[in-house]
Amino acid sequence: MKIKLLAATIAATACGTNAFAAEIYNSEGSTISLGGYVDVGLGEYGSSDEVEVHQVSPRINIGGTQDVGNGITVDAKGEWAIDYLDGGDTSFTTRLGYIGMTHEQAGRLALGTQWAPYYDIAGVADMPIAFANDFLYDNHGNLATGRGDKMVTYRKGLTLGEGMSLDFGLGWQGKHTEVGDNAGIYDSRGQIAVSFSVMGGAIGYVYNGGDVDNVDAESHAVSLKYGSYGDGIYAALVYANNDNFYDGLYESEHYEALFAYALGNGLNLSVNYEAAEGKATSSSSEQTQFSQSAIQAEYSVTPKLVTFAGYQFDLGDDDPATKDDDKWTIGVRYFL
Template identity: 50%
Template sequence: MNKKFLAAAIAAATFGTQAVAVELYNNEGTTFSVGGHVSINLNGSEQGDTDVGSNSPRININATHDLGNGFTADARGEWQLNYLEGGENTFTTRLGYLGLTHDVYGRAVGGTQWAPYYDVAGVADMPIAFANDFIYDDHGNLGTGRAEKMLSYRNAIELGEAGKLGFGLGWQGTNDTTSESWVFEDKNEDGIADGPAELVKKGVVYDDRMQLALNYSIMGAKVGYTYNTGDFKEVGAKKETAESHLVSAAYGSYGKGLYLAAVYGSNEYMNFNDKKRLAESNTYEALVAYALPSSLNLSLNYEKVEGKLTSNSATETAREEMALQAEYNFTSKFVGYAGYQFDLNDSNNRDTDSKWALGARYYL
């Protein structure tokens, strides 16, 4: 492994169209920086009114410290900013972890982090307005996006002119998300609680989860495979295994000329259809983007999720969308964007709801 691994491994934790941070301190092997971005956009859809929204705004703090003997420790905290409405939840946690990296021995991370699974699955999750959605189906517990309470390890082997081979491992412990609440019976079905109260328990208990990610890159092209598995039990149901096999391929660098990416996943109990967990599902994502020398980046992406609620039921389309988007870098820190997402899922006479967004993002 060469010494580019350290910088690449730490920077990879940012993810997104751009990674911008202001370094506030750099002395005797210790650095401290602040980053993130804020955005404002107009949102609209076929079935909804136009309103003002934001697109995943966040603020983060990052620190690194040279431990000597080739080891570097780094820490990151990142919070979503809820600045459009007042209230108590101004900040909600997105990331929080401690990492240890060595040029030869690889990188270990503990905390809420981007999972090794996402290293493979996230290659098409690039545009600002509309991007990959199925990755984020219960991603904190399933470890498909920002995995909560995860221990991970990554390493890579440089093969010279033959490219680079990388791998990642991830583990999450048992997580009990169940809760209890009193529910009052509505005897007359008039919306008024006029019957006895019942203590109702709901939620999911997730057992230990494991994942493996493999990727190979050469001459601007990258292919990957990832496996994710672990048991879970919903209240009132039997224990099942949530499992995913996913492959991806990508070429180029998003925002620099031509970029191509495709993802396919074969899953069990990993995806949802109208909040109902699918016993079996197939997921598809594709992205074609081209950035002109003028800093205008045009893209077309497609996503589909289809599956069965039970192993014996018919296959249904849970999601099918296609989006046309444009992003323009006025400066390295200020980006304008626009997109229109076509809702293609009209199965079972479902009413489609295509969406559009027009906005700007400022990187701190």
């Protein structure tokens, strides 16, 4: 059984195009790269009910690697979200900031704000540019369902044979108190992820647990995927079962499905579905929190320039006070 070298960085984009980074320095085992992208769209998007110019998730990052010998490579990355439409004090906000160490046999250890092992499993449907996964980003910094704040991770992969691999991931966050949005006392949290890949397909499971305000808040998620997004057929399914995990919900379940087909001419078509069901107390009835589906198209004009269009249908919920609110957008993304 042969150890598989893990990738030095976890994918930071939620789209089918490659995450470009320009290497601006390479000497004596050290590299420095600059990357990210800017995007802009027109439509009814996000919380707006009016047609307006908007951004999706622009960012800029700088990363570096250093070969320190004995098969060990140290890497570091800083990444910031860019708000170039509204600006002000939040023009730049932190997305990532970590230092990692990778060894071909021992695996990879990283410390800082980074993509969590939970996302390795549950993020397989979070691919289209315009409309993708919503539930992963609800308080994800504290719960480490997407990016995890102040987190320690360890990952290791094993190659079992031709076309087969087994990957493990561990994550830990320390106890802290949050004020403002998502206020609460977050005890130490831990997560463990495992996935098995064979012949282009993969199945994964992840557990995420720890107390919030002295109540056990945990999530179990499983996923299936096939193919590579942006290269022919890609399909993914995600299911998550949660206890006291999301604010106001005693129990909840999340469902996500994505099917995409990339033509050889640079056009990638997709349809996705996402829904959440939950109940406020142990004795209350389960209600649909939201359900939505989107049809989308992405076209690579050049490898660094991608246009996109999407329409998201609001399929309704069980709250009579809310109304259906479809969304749509057309836009362009340019990779630095």
